[in-house]
Each structure stands twice: as structure tokens, then as C-alpha cells.
Amino acid sequence: MTKFQPRRPRAARLRTAVAVTAALLPAGLVALPGTAQAAVSLTCTTTGPTYALDSAGKLLRLDMPTPATGGNLPAGSTIDTGWTGYGRILAGPSAAFYGIKSDGLYYSHRISSSATWDVHHKKISDGFTGFRTGTAADDITIDRSGYIWTLDSNGGIRWNHYNPTANAMDAGSGKIIDMGWNRYDAIYAGDKGVIYGRSATDHKLYRSRYDLTSHRWLERHVLESSADWSDTKSMASYGGDTLVRVKGNGSVVYYRFDETIRDWPVYNKTVAASGYAAYTSVTAAPDACRIPEHTPAVVKQDFEGGTPTVAMQGSSGKLEFAYTDAIGHLVHGRSDPADITSIQWTTISGNEGFSGAPSLSQHSDGRVVVTAQNVTGALWQRNQAAVSSADWGGWIDLSGHMAQHAITAKTPSGLMVQFASDADGKPWYRIQQRANVDFMGWMPLGGSGFTGPFTAVTVRDGIQLFGKNAGGVLQTAQFKEAGTLSAWTALGNQAVTGTPSVVVYPGYRLRVVANDGNGKVLMTAQSDEGGAFGAWNPLGDAAHDPNNPGTPVDPLVAQGSPTAVLSPTTGLLEVVVRATDGTLYNTGETTQGSGTWRSWQKLGTDVAATDPTAFTYTGPSGMTWAYVFRNANNQNIVYQLSTQ
Known part of the structure; x- marks a missing residue:
């Protein structure tokens, strides 16, 4: 219900454990500063299945011994024929195979225990044809969990994940989760969410890591090898931050990176002297090795009573309201400004429970956006179906695993940006890839120790952020659309409470x-x-x-x-x-x-x-x-x- 009174307010994500030790830093690498740490916990199977496709359409398997350190590749054995037409194949986890033909993406699956195929050349998508041959064949890769990563011509990076049971791509597939990746001319997955990029200019190798559960970019564009990687015909991985590189002369070299010590325990080790240049595609089982995942803990939320109603006027002219109540309903209201007394309230949460003050914003096309934190800890977003429509699209899981409720602001160009802090009080943001589309992944910002939700306003050159430290002192910094943040400065030493x-x-x-x-x-x-x-x-x-x-x-x-x-x-x-x-x-x-x-x-x-x-x-x-x-x-x- 709404009570209206006119009043003048003025007056009123079977393995053998492998012990890994640090090695000297290879020449041409740059180490990150920091104290020495124990090597990463790495587990691998006893062999690393490697696959090669020849020009006659024969699929060969070659099992590398000790994939954690890189053993010599043996002669291959044919496991199937009839693979003509594929320009690029990708071995996925659990003996799954993805192949790209001129008319789309195909899926096959081999039962290792019986050496039979229960799924053989099944077309699953009309897309991906651009990655079949040529330089664009380096713009597709697959990780330990079967996420297919692609790099588009505009610099956007996406993942797709096929569910064979549902015979469909998972929700979230195909969305751009970061931009600016046109700095690379090739990408290579090293483990789940671990993506190496080869610089398009100087061919150095950079590493990024994305957590698919929390949607967080844990690191982005970290230089890990200053060597020239341009002599690479193809490169695959056994997982566990391993790389198997086929050079132009047909030799194969092996690498393994350790993210804990920020070093290469195995670097540029020859595992095949020649013979691989004639293969049309070389790939590896990406789940032979693994490193730990770094998914942050979920921060579950309590139901909150007494949180304020938020309000704004949309570009359609309607007044928009939203709030959560003490038992977790998320309620939206809309009214005509000519008759503010007739606010139409709708509970849009269904049986889900939400906590804290929601955030109201709108797309550039005028559709209203409501974001709120589910009591499970995930941030959820819902878009108005159309401008002025009373209907809403389905819930979009923005995840985040944030400790504090997100707030939404707009850049001067009109892109929505959301800000929230994690359990350590570190700020994160996610921004729209472009107007009227979804948000990309969560990315870290500088600073730490923040408590409570942020406050944000649009200014001339960006978004001015305000947040409190543990002592209640307000600090402010300016965020710009390119993802930069100025230094945080305190607004004096006065402690404040609330928002x-x-x-x-x-x-x-x-x-x-x-x-x-x-x-x-x-x-x-x-x-x-x-x-x-x-x-x-x-x-x-x-x-x-x-x-x-x-x-x-x-x-x-x-x-x-x-x-x-x-x-x-x-x-x-x-x-x-x-x-x-x-x-x-x-x-x-x-x-x-x-x-x-x-x-x-x-x-x-x-x-x-x-x-x-x-x-x-x-x-x-x-x-x-x-x-x-x-x-x-x-x-x-x-x-x-x-x-x-």
C-alpha cells in the first residue's frame, strides 16, 4: 500500500599426487614481487592423453608419461577414422571431443573402458565456423572443465559450455565477460578458467584467471614470459597450468607454470623432436592435471528488516520504486507522476529471498533494471521486458560472492556499472559490455577494508565512489569507464555511520x-x-x-x-x-x-x-x-x- 500526502518538505570447480618444486627463473621472464611460497598443489593422472589428426582423417592418441613434468611423446595409435572435414579439434574432459567443420561445431564422446564411441560427430551448433582454420584457429581453446573459450575480432572473450544430457549450451554461454583481448593474437587454456594470451605485438605470454562460479576475474593480463612465442603452430594443455607447444618445425616442447611461486618449474622442454608439423590439429586431454580452484566462499545474507525503499524516475517518465521486506520479498512499484497516489506494487521475487536495499537503474533503451542480493549470497538482476511493460525477464545470476550489497551507477556515456565489496572489504566492479546488454565479469579495484555498501554518483569524467573503512571514515575515489580507479582519499578523519x-x-x-x-x-x-x-x-x-x-x-x-x-x-x-x-x-x-x-x-x-x-x-x-x-x-x- 502507498499512503500519499501532499506536504511541503521544507516545512516540514583417480589422480596421482605430484610434488612440485621451484626452479630458477628462465631467462626472459619477469617474476612478480613477493615472498617465497610453497609450490602449487598439483595432481595429475599417470599419463597425459594427446591427440593428433592427420590429413587422411585418422585420429591418433599418444600418451605422454608424467604429464606433470613432461615426458617424451611416444608413437601414436589410431583410435578412429573418418575425421575429414575438421579444420580444428579440441579434446575436452572425460574423452569428449569438439570439432569444427565448415557448417558448425560437432561433438563426439569416446568410452575409454571399451574404446567405443557412444556419440559420434553430432552437430551441436551452427556457430564457431570462423575458428576452423587460419589464424582464427588460435582464438579458440578449451579448459579442464570443458569451457570453450573464444576471442572475437572486437576483443571480446566468451565461454560456451555444452551439456550433452540436455543437448544444449549452458545458461550464460556466449556472453562476453571481458573486453580488450584484441591485445592478443592467440589464447590457450591452462586449467579451468586459466587463459594464456599471446601478445599480438611482441608475442610475450600473459596469464589471466577467471572463476566461473563467482564470475570474478582473479587476475588479468599478468606477464609470465617475455620470450617470443610467435613460433607456435598450435598449443594445448593437460590442465594444471601445463602447455604443450607445437612449433613450426614440427617439434613439441612442454612447459608448466606455477601460480604460487610465479615461476616455470618446467620450461621449454623438448618432448618430441619432429614429426608434428604434418598434423592438421593437435590437442590434449585438458583434465589430466589440475590445480586448486580459488572460488571465494559464499557470504550468505540474513534477512533484513527496515531497509529503505529506493526510488527513481525512468526515461519513460514513470516513477520506479523497490524494496525488500523483513521476510525476504523483493517488491517493485510503479506510478505515473501525474497520480503518485496510484503506485502499483508487485512482488517480483517469487519464492526467492532477498536481503538489503535493492538497486534501481535502467538500460539506455529505457528498460528498468532491479538488482538485489539473494540470501544465498549471490547478486541477482532482473530486467524489465520492455519499456513501460509490467512484465519482467528471468533472473540473471550475477554471482560475485560479495559480502556487501551491490549498488549500480552509470558512466557518463550511460553504461551501467555495479560496485560491491568482498569478505575482505576489497572493492569489485562489473560493467556492461555495451549499452542494453548484460554485465561482464567482476573485476577487482584497488583498496581494502571497506564496510557497508558503497555510494556512487556520476560525475563529468567517471563515477565518484564513496566507502567507509572499519573506523567509519569515508574515503572516495573516481572510477573511469576503462576500469581505472584513482587513489582513495579520506574525507578528513570524521567517523560516520550508515550510508x-x-x-x-x-x-x-x-x-x-x-x-x-x-x-x-x-x-x-x-x-x-x-x-x-x-x-x-x-x-x-x-x-x-x-x-x-x-x-x-x-x-x-x-x-x-x-x-x-x-x-x-x-x-x-x-x-x-x-x-x-x-x-x-x-x-x-x-x-x-x-x-x-x-x-x-x-x-x-x-x-x-x-x-x-x-x-x-x-x-x-x-x-x-x-x-x-x-x-x-x-x-x-x-x-x-x-x-x-
Whole structure:
């Protein structure tokens, strides 16, 4: 339900364990700084199945002894015939094979115990034909868990995962999870989510690692070999950060990287002197070896009561609201600004449970986006089916394994970006690949020790982020669309509680309003764009009850987080906050930008069970502002600025 009252707010992821030791750093490599560590825990099968396809369509198997250290490859034995037409084959885990023909991608599966095929040349996709031959054959690879990674001409990297039981690609297949990979002219998987890229300019080798469970890029574009890798006809892996490289002269060399010591225990070891140049495709079982996965722990969330209702006006003109309640419902509301009293509320969570304040945003095409944290710990997103539609698309799992709820902001060009912090208080972000499409993977940002959700506003050159450290001191940094982040700087040494409210003034000057934890509402401001923030100063003086003029009222003791908005009608900064008794109070500047404040004034007798949220919008009479909160009966109450 919504209660509306016009009021003037001013007044108111069978193996043999292999012990691995460190080796000297090969010439031409760059080691990352850090203290010495034990070698990575590596497990491998006794042999590493290697497969080669000849020009007559015979598929050969060659079992490398000791795949953890690289044994000499033996002569091959034919395990099948009739593989003509394939320009590129990829051995997958558990004796699965993927082959690319001119008309698409084919799947085969061999039962090793009986040496028979239960699936033979089954077409599973019309796509992937561009990776069949030529230089683009280096732009496709497969990892230990069967994820097929591809690099497109625009620099986007994607994964696809085929489910033979369902005879379909898994959900999430084909989505771009990062851009900027056109810096490479070849990619090679080394383990689950481990992708090596060969530089397109100097042919050095870089390593990245993506956790497919949490959708996090654990590392990106780390230089691991400064040697020239251009003499590579093809390269495959047994998993476990191994690489089997076929050179142009037909020799085969073996490598293994150790991510713990950031070194190559085995480097450039010849395992076949010649003979491989004639094969049309060489691949290896990517699950013969494995290294540990680094999936972060899930941070389950408690149900939260008393979280605020969030609000915005979409480009369609409709007012959009969302909140979660104490038992985990996620509720969305929509109204026409001409009749704000008729908010249509819909529970969009089904039987799922959500926690904390949701985030509202919209695609460039105007579709509304709701993001909230499931109590399982994953971040979920739902898109409006079409502009102004009452229907919603299915839930999109953004995962993250974040400890804090995500907030959504927009870059100056209009791309949505989400920010959240992990269990260690480290900030992460994920950004849309382009307008009106899904988000790419989570990527780390600098900084640590943050508590509570971030606050973000769009500024001239990026997004200004605000976050609290363990001591409650606010810090700020500027994020840019390219993924860079400026250094974090503190807004003085003043500790605050709750969530600050940030207002962007003309000229991209910022004002920040927050609760000092003792009930005082404080503000700090920039005098110039990008400049330092000044001292924190209290807002308002005495508190007054308009129903009892002249009667002394104790100084305002604020509870929770204040909300602030720049009034579009007066240009004055207006602030609304909840007092300890649940009633709401308002103050504002006496004149524009003065920093001089009216006395706190009580806004009626309603008792709020949540912090208020102020928002601006355009109605039939022009631009105005309002605020929304919920009472103990979970009833949303909206107060609108009177234009009379």
C-alpha cells in the first residue's frame, strides 16, 4: 500500500599426487614481487592423453608419461577414422571431443573402458565456423572443465559450455565477460578458467584467471614470459597450468607454470623432436592435471528488516520504486507522476529471498533494471521486458560472492556499472559490455577494508565512489569507464555511520551528508570540481515542531542515514532524516550554496520504520522532489513537495 500526502518538505570447480618444486627463473621472464611460497598443489593422472589428426582423417592418441613434468611423446595409435572435414579439434574432459567443420561445431564422446564411441560427430551448433582454420584457429581453446573459450575480432572473450544430457549450451554461454583481448593474437587454456594470451605485438605470454562460479576475474593480463612465442603452430594443455607447444618445425616442447611461486618449474622442454608439423590439429586431454580452484566462499545474507525503499524516475517518465521486506520479498512499484497516489506494487521475487536495499537503474533503451542480493549470497538482476511493460525477464545470476550489497551507477556515456565489496572489504566492479546488454565479469579495484555498501554518483569524467573503512571514515575515489580507479582519499578523519547521501552540484562539485553516529547530521563539501572536501559541519540548529510553535524541543538526535536532494524548484539542498522516535525532520539551506541552515523542522506525526529516500522527478507541473519511507505496517508513504 502507498499512503500519499501532499506536504511541503521544507516545512516540514583417480589422480596421482605430484610434488612440485621451484626452479630458477628462465631467462626472459619477469617474476612478480613477493615472498617465497610453497609450490602449487598439483595432481595429475599417470599419463597425459594427446591427440593428433592427420590429413587422411585418422585420429591418433599418444600418451605422454608424467604429464606433470613432461615426458617424451611416444608413437601414436589410431583410435578412429573418418575425421575429414575438421579444420580444428579440441579434446575436452572425460574423452569428449569438439570439432569444427565448415557448417558448425560437432561433438563426439569416446568410452575409454571399451574404446567405443557412444556419440559420434553430432552437430551441436551452427556457430564457431570462423575458428576452423587460419589464424582464427588460435582464438579458440578449451579448459579442464570443458569451457570453450573464444576471442572475437572486437576483443571480446566468451565461454560456451555444452551439456550433452540436455543437448544444449549452458545458461550464460556466449556472453562476453571481458573486453580488450584484441591485445592478443592467440589464447590457450591452462586449467579451468586459466587463459594464456599471446601478445599480438611482441608475442610475450600473459596469464589471466577467471572463476566461473563467482564470475570474478582473479587476475588479468599478468606477464609470465617475455620470450617470443610467435613460433607456435598450435598449443594445448593437460590442465594444471601445463602447455604443450607445437612449433613450426614440427617439434613439441612442454612447459608448466606455477601460480604460487610465479615461476616455470618446467620450461621449454623438448618432448618430441619432429614429426608434428604434418598434423592438421593437435590437442590434449585438458583434465589430466589440475590445480586448486580459488572460488571465494559464499557470504550468505540474513534477512533484513527496515531497509529503505529506493526510488527513481525512468526515461519513460514513470516513477520506479523497490524494496525488500523483513521476510525476504523483493517488491517493485510503479506510478505515473501525474497520480503518485496510484503506485502499483508487485512482488517480483517469487519464492526467492532477498536481503538489503535493492538497486534501481535502467538500460539506455529505457528498460528498468532491479538488482538485489539473494540470501544465498549471490547478486541477482532482473530486467524489465520492455519499456513501460509490467512484465519482467528471468533472473540473471550475477554471482560475485560479495559480502556487501551491490549498488549500480552509470558512466557518463550511460553504461551501467555495479560496485560491491568482498569478505575482505576489497572493492569489485562489473560493467556492461555495451549499452542494453548484460554485465561482464567482476573485476577487482584497488583498496581494502571497506564496510557497508558503497555510494556512487556520476560525475563529468567517471563515477565518484564513496566507502567507509572499519573506523567509519569515508574515503572516495573516481572510477573511469576503462576500469581505472584513482587513489582513495579520506574525507578528513570524521567517523560516520550508515550510508552517506551525495549530491552533485552544478560544476560537478559534491556535497556529502552523513550521520556522525551520535545523532548529528553533518555535511562536507567541495568548493571546486575534483577538489578537496572541507570540514564536516553540523546541519540545522534547534529542532521545532510546527504543531506547537514556540514550544521548546530537544535538539534533534538523528537515527539512521539522512537523505539529501538538490531541490529543482529552489536550488536549495534539502535534507530529511529520521529521529530516534521515528518521526521525520527536514532542514535546508536558507539561500543557495550558503551553508547556512534552517532549523530542523518536524514533518508531521508519521512514525517511520525505515530511513527516508528523497528523489527528484518531473510531473505535470514541472520538476519537483519528494521522499518515501515505510512505516511499521510496511506501508510506503510518499510525501511530495507542494507546488502551491
